[in-house]
Amino acid sequence: MDDFTCPRCRTSKFQNPSLKMMVNVCGHGLCESCVDLLFLKGSGSCPECKIPLRRNNFRVQLFEDATVEKEVDIRKRVLRDFNKKYEDFNSLREYNDYLEEVESIIYNLSNDIDVVNTNKKIEQYKKDNREQILKSKGKIGRDEYELEEVLELEKQMEEARKKEIHLEVLEAKKKKIREKEALIDELMFSNADAKNILDTFTQLAQQAKEEEVKKPPPKVTQFSTGIQFGRQPQSTFIPVPTDEGPLYSYKALDFPPDGPKPPTLRDILEKGFISHVRSETEQERAGGFKSNIACSRALQDAMMGLFYSKKSVV
Amino acid sequence: MFSTSTQCKYWMFSISNEDELSKLRDRANQKHIKNYGRQVNDAAKYEVFLTSEEEKIMVKRYELHLRDFCKRFQPPMPRYVIGTSFHYFKRFYINNSVMNYHPKEIMVTCIYLACKVEEFNVSIQQFVANIKGDREKATDIILNNELLLMEQLSFHLSIHNPFRPVEGLLIDIKTRGSLQDPERLRSGIEHFLERSLLTDVILLYSPSQVALAAVLHAASKLQENLDSYVTDILFGEDGRGKLEELIEAVRAIRSMVKMVDSVPDRNQQKILDKKLEKCRNPDNNPDSEIYKKRMQAMLDEDDDLFHAISAQNSSMDNSALNMSIASP
Numbered sequence: 001m002d003d004f005t006c007p008r009c010r011t012s013k014f015q016n017p018s019l020k021m022m023v024n025v026c027g028h029g030l031c032e033s034c035v036d037l038l039f040l041k042g043s044g045s046c047p048e049c050k051i052p053l054r055r056n057n058f059r060v061q062l063f064e065d066a067t068v069e070k071e072v073d074i075r076k077r078v079l080r081d082f083n084k085k086y087e088d089f090n091s092l093r094e095y096n097d098y099l100e101e102v103e104s105i106i107y108n109l110s111n112d113i114d115v116v117n118t119n120k121k122i123e124q125y126k127k128d129n130r131e132q133i134l135k136s137k138g139k140i141g142r143d144e145y146e147l148e149e150v151l152e153l154e155k156q157m158e159e160a161r162k163k164e165i166h167l168e169v170l171e172a173k174k175k176k177i178r179e180k181e182a183l184i185d186e187l188m189f190s191n192a193d194a195k196n197i198l199d200t201f202t203q204l205a206q207q208a209k210e211e212e213v214k215k216p217p218p219k220v221t222q223f224s225t226g227i228q229f230g231r232q233p234q235s236t237f238i239p240v241p242t243d244e245g246p247l248y249s250y251k252a253l254d255f256p257p258d259g260p261k262p263p264t265l266r267d268i269l270e271k272g273f274i275s276h277v278r279s280e281t282e283q284e285r286a287g288g289f290k291s292n293i294a295c296s297r298a299l300q301d302a303m304m305g306l307f308y309s310k311k312s313v314v
Numbered sequence: 315m316f317s318t319s320t321q322c323k324y325w326m327f328s329i330s331n332e333d334e335l336s337k338l339r340d341r342a343n344q345k346h347i348k349n350y351g352r353q354v355n356d357a358a359k360y361e362v363f364l365t366s367e368e369e370k371i372m373v374k375r376y377e378l379h380l381r382d383f384c385k386r387f388q389p390p391m392p393r394y395v396i397g398t399s400f401h402y403f404k405r406f407y408i409n410n411s412v413m414n415y416h417p418k419e420i421m422v423t424c425i426y427l428a429c430k431v432e433e434f435n436v437s438i439q440q441f442v443a444n445i446k447g448d449r450e451k452a453t454d455i456i457l458n459n460e461l462l463l464m465e466q467l468s469f470h471l472s473i474h475n476p477f478r479p480v481e482g483l484l485i486d487i488k489t490r491g492s493l494q495d496p497e498r499l500r501s502g503i504e505h506f507l508e509r510s511l512l513t514d515v516i517l518l519y520s521p522s523q524v525a526l527a528a529v530l531h532a533a534s535k536l537q538e539n540l541d542s543y544v545t546d547i548l549f550g551e552d553g554r555g556k557l558e559e560l561i562e563a564v565r566a567i568r569s570m571v572k573m574v575d576s577v578p579d580r581n582q583q584k585i586l587d588k589k590l591e592k593c594r595n596p597d598n599n600p601d602s603e604i605y606k607k608r609m610q611a612m613l614d615e616d617d618d619l620f621h622a623i624s625a626q627n628s629s630m631d632n633s634a635l636n637m638s639i640a641s642p
Contacts, residue, residue, distance in 0.1 A: 258317040276488040302482025305316040305520030307556045310328035
């Protein structure tokens with residue numbers, strides 16, 4: 001860490017403990033103040049390799065070796081396009097081949113080998129798999145998902161542990177005070193030998209210390225309300241209820257016309273009945289009420305029951 | 315479909331069967347007298363109670379009232395609402411006596427119910443705005459009687475009126491008939507149908523028969539002849555055997571409608587009104603003491619029930635929270 005110096009202003013970590021190294025896509029480091037100075041306008045060129053750089057691409061250097069930073073950067077960029085997941089392949093072998101290819105591209109780029117061809121390759125891939133890339137962008141792979149879950153779990157466990165420790169410390173403090181008070185009370189009011197009393201108390205304290213065994217916090221898999229979180233091993237579906245019994249078969253309704261046969265819907269259109277009724281408005285048609293239906297209803301009503309007589313019904 | 319309706323099944327009566335309707339009305343009248351006239355001896359019973367004939371006159375008179383009320387109704391009422399109210403009114407007094415339920419009250423209830431059933435949307439406030447006199451009382455009467463009316467109609471609420479069949483016949487005449495400008499018939503038809511509502515034809519003949527009679531009547535008034543249309547085109551081949559019966563029916567309908575006299579006898583009216591006032595069933599008279607007492611009792615009962623329930627609820631609330639609310 002000590003030889004960590006800005007290549008431009010030669011400030012080292014030793015001289016300025018709050019020195020922050022920044023790095024850009026080319027992998028050459030610069031200290032924060034130099035970045036501020038050089039990229040006042042928002043863009044400029046790297047003082048070492050003269051590559052044009054943009055200011056907002058600078059970020060804090062995480063790794064000591066700037067080339068690692070560069071590699072991470074490139075990896076990020078490449079993986080944004082090469083975002084296929086294991087589920088997208090038919091076999092493990094194909095997936096491994098694909099990973100191999102991605103790795104070689106990243107290696108080539110980060111070590112400046114055959115940059116032009118490799119970039120072409122990436123472009124080609126992008127073109128070929130545009131849809132796939134877009135689709136996978138939103139998808140989180142299973143690995144990532146599990147990772148996230150594990151992280152979440154760890155976080156929770158960490159929190160629980162912290163809480164427990166805090167409680168224990170408090171408890172211990174209280175206990176100590178209580179013991180002390182008890183000891184003093186004993187010494188004040190007891191008629192026994194002071195030395196004996198001290199001995200018994202020290203023994204008790206020893207015992208209590210030994211008893212303290214850390215119990216691991218129980219694993220939490222559900223909220224206090226009982227709702228499970230985390231991924232369940234298998235999502236279950238509620239079985240679709242199936243109707244038992246014989247299938248429904250349609251029987252046409254039988255209307256006793258009790259009068260002359262009214263014209264059918266087709267007759268109404270063909271034989272000119274329709275020309276004597278108001279045609280439906282647009283709204284009525286939208287609702288499914290066509291004028292031939294209204295016409296048919298009127299005609300049916302007119303004809304049905306013409307043969308009616310009470311005697312025939314009784 | 316008229317032929318599958320409850321109207322066809324339960325509310326059509328036979329004319330030949332020694333006048334089924336009169337029999338039923340007589341029976342309603344007898345039943346009422348039997349139930350409420352025990353202390354009156356047989357010889358004097360018609361001194362006190364209305365005869366079946368007098369009841370009929372009362373009903374007829376209130377049918378005229380019904381028609382006038384509907385005509386004056388604001389907002390204007392479609393005629394199928396009027397037709398439906400007539401049906402309800404007539405059906406009600408087939409099995410009920412005028413002395414038991416006053417036609418004045420049943421009439422407005424019938425119209426109110428018909429408005430609902432025929433989807434002519436008026437609120438009760440709008441409705442009673444058309445009534446002269448105490449509107450609050452009218453509201454109470456209508457709403458109290460509504461369920462009774464429906465019960466007496468056996469909840470057979472859908473009514474087939476002759477108005478749509480008339481439209482159908484006119485379409486058919488325009489399409490297949492040879493009559494010049496069938497629209498001329500309309501005023502005659504409307505007049506005929508309106509008068510037909512005042513008779514019993516709607517309880518005796520199917521709506522299409524009434525409609526056909528109306529069309530034929532209107533045509534004959536204009537010195538037109540539609541007989542060939544009916545015999546050759548409308549009935550055609552398959553209706554040959556039924557033609558005679560239909561002609562008979564149409565003739566009967568026309569003569570019945572012709573017989574309607576729409577001018578009531580004022581003197582007789584007054585006498586009948588007085589008589590009815592005396593023999594009305596006090597149980598169903600909103601002005602009687604018994605009725606008022608009963609309504610009050612029902613209201614009190616409701617109140618008691620309400621108080622009991624609310625008291626129970628509040629005690630439950632308090633106990634559920636496990637604390638009592640100190641009343642200020």
